[in-house]
Amino acid sequence: MPVIELRDVRRTYRMGEDTVVALDGVNLAVEKGEFVAVMGPSGSGKSTLLNLLGCLDRPENGQYLLDGKDVATLDDDALSAIRSERLGFIFQSFNLIQSLDVVRNIALPLFYMGASDETCEARARELAGRVGLEQRLGHRPMELSGGQQQRVAIARALSNNPVIILADEPTGNLDSRTGEEIMDLLGVLHREGRTIIMVTHEDDIAAKAGRIISMRDGRVQSDSGAGA
Amino acid sequence: MNRVLRISRLGAEGLKLHPLRSLLTALGIIIGVGTVIYMLAVIEGRAAEIQERIKARGSNNIILRAKKPADDSKAGTSRTREVVYGLTYEDTVRIRETFPAVEVIVPVRDVFGSVYSGESRTDTVTMATVPWYLDVARGQLLAGRWFTDVEMESCTPMAILGHEAARTLFLWRDPLGESVRIGAKVYRVIGVLEPTVTSDEREALKRDRAIYIPLSTVRERFGERNVKFVSGSMDIERVELHEVLLRLQRSEDVVPVAAAVEAMLERFHANKDYEVDVPLALLEEAQRESTKSKQLFGSIAAISLLVGGIGIMNIMLASVTERTREIGIRRALGARRRDITTQFLVETLILSVVGGLIGIAGGVGASALHEQLVADSRTLVTLGSVVLAFGISALVGVLAGLYPAVRASRMDPIEALRHE
Ligand SMILES: Nc1ncnc2c1ncn2[C@@H]1O[C@H](COP(=O)(O)OP(=O)(O)O)[C@@H](O)[C@H]1O
Ligand SMILES: [Mg+2]
Numbered sequence: 171m172p173v174i175e176l177r178d179v180r181r182t183y184r185m186g187e188d189t190v191v192a193l194d195g196v197n198l199a200v201e202k203g204e205f206v207a208v209m210g211p212s213g214s215g216k217s218t219l220l221n222l223l224g225c226l227d228r229p230e231n232g233q234y235l236l237d238g239k240d241v242a243t244l245d246d247d248a249l250s251a252i253r254s255e256r257l258g259f260i261f262q263s264f265n266l267i268q269s270l271d272v273v274r275n276i277a278l279p280l281f282y283m284g285a286s287d288e289t290c291e292a293r294a295r296e297l298a299g300r301v302g303l304e305q306r307l308g309h310r311p312m313e314l315s316g317g318q319q320q321r322v323a324i325a326r327a328l329s330n331n332p333v334i335i336l337a338d339e340p341t342g343n344l345d346s347r348t349g350e351e352i353m354d355l356l357g358v359l360h361r362e363g364r365t366i367i368m369v370t371h372e373d374d375i376a377a378k379a380g381r382i383i384s385m386r387d388g389r390v391q392s393d394s395g396a397g398a
Numbered sequence: 399m400n401r402v403l404r405i406s407r408l409g410a411e412g413l414k415l416h417p418l419r420s421l422l423t424a425l426g427i428i429i430g431v432g433t434v435i436y437m438l439a440v441i442e443g444r445a446a447e448i449q450e451r452i453k454a455r456g457s458n459n460i461i462l463r464a465k466k467p468a469d470d471s472k473a474g475t476s477r478t479r480e481v482v483y484g485l486t487y488e489d490t491v492r493i494r495e496t497f498p499a500v501e502v503i504v505p506v507r508d509v510f511g512s513v514y515s516g517e518s519r520t521d522t523v524t525m526a527t528v529p530w531y532l533d534v535a536r537g538q539l540l541a542g543r544w545f546t547d548v549e550m551e552s553c554t555p556m557a558i559l560g561h562e563a564a565r566t567l568f569l570w571r572d573p574l575g576e577s578v579r580i581g582a583k584v585y586r587v588i589g590v591l592e593p594t595v596t597s598d599e600r601e602a603l604k605r606d607r608a609i610y611i612p613l614s615t616v617r618e619r620f621g622e623r624n625v626k627f628v629s630g631s632m633d634i635e636r637v638e639l640h641e642v643l644l645r646l647q648r649s650e651d652v653v654p655v656a657a658a659v660e661a662m663l664e665r666f667h668a669n670k671d672y673e674v675d676v677p678l679a680l681l682e683e684a685q686r687e688s689t690k691s692k693q694l695f696g697s698i699a700a701i702s703l704l705v706g707g708i709g710i711m712n713i714m715l716a717s718v719t720e721r722t723r724e725i726g727i728r729r730a731l732g733a734r735r736r737d738i739t740t741q742f743l744v745e746t747l748i749l750s751v752v753g754g755l756i757g758i759a760g761g762v763g764a765s766a767l768h769e770q771l772v773a774d775s776r777t778l779v780t781l782g783s784v785v786l787a788f789g790i791s792a793l794v795g796v797l798a799g800l801y802p803a804v805r806a807s808r809m810d811p812i813e814a815l816r817h818e
Contacts, residue, residue, distance in 0.1 A: 226730060226811050247734050254732020265727050265815060269415055282732035284401060326731070 171238055172199040173334060173365055174223060179232035181218055181388075192218040194388035195232070200367065202333070204395070205360040207376035208369045210385035216369040217338055219385070223367060224257055224336045225249045237333075254282040258327030260337035264319040266311040272298055272322055273307050279330040297325035301355060317348035324355055335359060337368040341375055353378050405737050409744030412717075423713045424753030426706025427794060431754045431787045433702060435761025435779060437695040438786075440768060441688050443777035448684040451598040452677040456536055458649050460500075460656045460676055462489075462642040466635075467669040483671035484637035492666070493644065493659060499651040504534045504643035509616055513609055514579040515567040522563055524580055524609045526616035534645045537605070542574050542589030545612050553614045557585035561593040562606040578609065585611055652678045706753075707794040714746050714802035725806050726814025738807040746799025747792065754791025758784055 181193040192215045200206055208216050221227040222234060225241060228249075234241045236252065244252070258279070259265075266275045276297055277290035285293070298304055301321035311319050320340060327335055337356065341349030353375055360366050360380075368379060376382050381395030413420045455461065464484030490503050509524040531537075532544050545556045557578055564573050573587045591610075594602040644659070646652055656676045663672055718725070725738055765777040 221812050224730070247736075250729070250732050250734040253730060259730055261815070265723070265730075267724050267727055269411075269724075278728070279731045281404070282728070282734075282737065330732075 172235075173202045173237055174198065174200040174367075175233075175235040175238075176222075176229075177233040177235070179222065179229040179234060181215075181222065181227070181230055191388050193222070193229075196388070196390055198383070198390065198393075200365060202365055203360075203363050204381055205356075205366045205379040206368065206395075207379035207382045208367065208385060209371070209373075209376055209382060210391070214385040215388040216385055218388075220336050220338050220367065220369055223334075224259060225252050250282075254279050255330060256333045258330065258332035258335040260320070260323050260327050260335065260340045262339035262342040264311070264316070264323050264343070266319055266322055266326075268311055271308050271310055272303060272314075275311065275322055276325045276329050278326060279332075283330055293329055294325070297328055298322075300328075301325045315348075316344050317351060320344060320348075320352050321355070324352070324359075328359070332364070334365045334367065337366065339369050339371065341370065341372070349375065401737075402740055405740045406744040408741045410748055412741070412745050413748055419713070420749060423710055424749045424756070426709040427703065427750050427753035427791050428706075428757040428760065430699060430703035430706045431757025431791050432760035432764065434695075434699040434787045434790070435758055435783055436764040436768070437699065438692070438783040439761065439765035439777040439779045440775075441691050441695065442780055442783070443765075443769075443775065445684060445688040446778050447776050449681060451601070452681045452684075454536060454595065454598065455601070455677045456534065456643075456645065457678045457681060458646050458652060459534065460644040460646070460652060460659065460674065462644070462659070462663070463673050463675060464637050464640045465671055465673045467671045478632045478634065480634040480636065482636040483669065485639040485642050485672055487638055489663065489666070490639070490642055492662065493642075496662065497655055497659065499646050499648070499655050500644045501647045502530060502534055502643075502645040504528055504531050504645070505613060505639045506531070506641040506643070507613060507616055507638070508640040509580065509611075511581055513563070513567065515573075515576065518567045518569075520563060520566045520607070522566075522607050522609060523604070524557075524611055526611050526613040528613055531610065531643075534643050535605075537594070538592040540590045540592045541572075542587070544589055544610075550612045550614050553612065555583055555585045555615050556588045556612060558589035558591060558610040559587060560591050560606045560608045560610070562603070563609050564590045566607075580609070580611070583615070585615075649678060652676060653682075703790055703794055707750075707798040710746060710749055710794070711798035711802060714742065714799060715805070717745075718742060718802045718806045721806075722809065722814045722817040725809055726811050726817065729809070729811035730815060735807040738809075739803045742803035742806050743796070743799045746803070747795040750791045750795030750798065751788075754788050757791065758787055761787070 176196050176198040179193055179196045180191070183190045183192055194215075196215075196219065208219065210216055218227070222229060225236070228234070228242060236256075241249070253259075267278070270278075273291060273294040276294035277285075280290045280293060295304075295307060298307055301324055303318060303321055303325070306314060306318065311322065314322065320343075324340075327337075335356075340356070341352055344352065349372075356366060356368065357378060366379070368375075370376050381393070383393045384391045462485055466481065467483055485505075487505070490505055493500055494503055504527060507526045509526055511524070513520050513522055513524065529545055529547050529550050532539070539558075540561065542558070544558055545554065549556060557580075559567065559573055559578075567573065567578060568576065573590055575587065577584050577586050579585075591606075594605045644655075646655060653676060656674055656679070660674045663674070664670075728738065762779050765779055769775055769777050
């Protein structure tokens with residue numbers, strides 16, 4: 171059974187008089203442990219797709235089955251629980267909380283899972299070490315470089331030991347060298363057996379994934395590993 | 399519950415991030431609550447003072463006093479004048495016969511003139527009265543005793559000294575068993591009174607300086623005349639009784655009986671040479687007055703707390719907008735709507751409750767300062783006013799915080815994440 175299964179998913183936005191179709195009948199199945207790159211021109215619906223997969227949004231039509239369970243049947247609290255227990259997010263603009271230090275940022279998903287302060291602290295330190303930030307534990311995001319901030323975000327995405335990691339252009343704001351370091355980190359996570367779905371513009375970044383999905387106008391145009 | 403507590407901690411942290419802003423935000427509540435506490439303390443202090451004064455004079459008592467009527471004879475026409483006025487024994491008999499509600503009647507006559515003890519002398523009022531005076535006037539014996547019915551009947555010359563009078567006449571000696579001379583007659587001292595406890599200083603002074611003797615001895619020795627020398631001329635006053643205290647069994651009867659007594663006196667006295675003093679009526683008036691000022695100041699305080707609440711709400715709305723992105727991040731990472739609501743509501747609650755506590759401290763401080771700076775003033779911070787002020791600030795916190803907090807929790811996480 172795939173971890174993720176989309177069946178004919180539609181999502182539209184109203185812009186005054188007009189209706190923008192962001193997703194126009196997307197079918198997709200992702201197996202556990204896959205590393206999927208989502209590509210496509212700007213406005214093709216990549217972010218909308220990722221938000222949907224991340225349970226931040228719900229499909230208007232069609233079905234989203236996460237671990238075989240239809241997301242449409244879940245209420246807002248249940249979706250929050252899924253986000254905190256099973257998903258990890260990595261954003262293009264890092265999205266760290268400026269007033270919290272590295273440790274507290276990393277521990278956020280654990281905090282909302284209900285882990286104790288000691289657990290949060292210990293796990294955050296361990297993960298900071300894993301992404302090479304053991305010297306920066308008490309720093310605020312402002313005091314870190316872009317690459318370091320994205321490492322904090324990756325550590326944060328790992329803190330709740332998620333099944334699926336969703337990354338929306340994780341290297342988009344980084345220079346190519348730092349981008350590569352981040353990709354290496356994601357590669358390690360993939361080899362550990364995690365499912366990763368990553369949006370990117372860059373071909374060489376996408377090449378590191380095992381499967382590439384191209385989108386255009388809210389549809390899946392090509393899928394290198396469809397049915398795999 | 400644990401979760402609520404942990405989220406609440408976030409609210410506290412949010413405030414610590416901007417201590418000055420937090421303080422300024424809470425200022426409205428601080429001032430509002432401080433004003434409530436201070437104003438109520440002043441009002442309550444005054445009310446308590448008045449109440450105590452009245453209680454000291456007996457709230458079940460009616461006090462009739464002789465009052466020299468307005469002078470209609472031409473001054474200076476005679477070096478010697480005789481004025482007859484005041485209450486009479488006849489009045490007391492009539493009151494006893496007419497008003498069964500009057501339980502005890504205490505006649506008092508002031509005797510003027512110097513009192514001597516050896517070389518010591520004091521110009522004081524000697525109050526000639528009856529054995530049951532002390533009970534009705536609420537005095538306390540420090541030492542010795544009051545005179546008895548038998549001693550009254552037999553006109554035994556005995557005196558009880560007010561606290562001050564004892565000091566003046568005997569310094570540190572024990573006055574008991576000694577004697578004092580009033581006019582030509584010698585009285586044996588059988589008792590000394592405690593200082594009078596009342597914030598009415600004039601009344602206290604009068605009582606503490608007085609000397610008390612049996613009324614019967616005065617009727618015999620002095621006749622009904624008091625001779626006073628006023629700036630060279632001689633005034634002869636004929637006053638039977640200067641004061642008559644009436645004690646009633648039930649306080650409900652006090653006001654109507656006082657009115658009836660006054661009507662009766664009016665019928666039998668040609669001049670208005672008396673006055674009727676009803677401590678209870680004053681008490682009731684004082685209570686009405688303090689209720690009125692409480693209502694007035696209450697509405698002022700309510701307005702300032704409303705303004706304080708609006709100030710907090712305004713800042714919290716701005717803070718929610720400013721922290722939109724943070725809200726989006728928290729939601730994406732698993733915060734439930736109600737976690738966000740809790741975080742912001744707790745922030746407002748802490749602001750207003752801590753503001754309320756500071757305000758209470760400030761109000762108590764201001765009340766203490768008021769007592770120091772304003773002469774003859776008393777303030778009273780009641781538990782009720784503290785509880786009221788604290789409750790109101792918590793209520794303002796909930797009311798002002800609810801809308802911004804709910805607004806924060808209703809944000810769409812995706813929109814919030816895109817917020818710059
Ligand atoms: N919140 C929104 N309101 C209106 N239109 C939106 C919104 N989000 C996305 N869209 C539209 O949906 C389409 C897909 O957007 P998006 O998924 O962000 O594309 P991509 O990430 O591939 O650039 C675009 O046309 C965009 O303008
Ligand atoms: Mg996008």
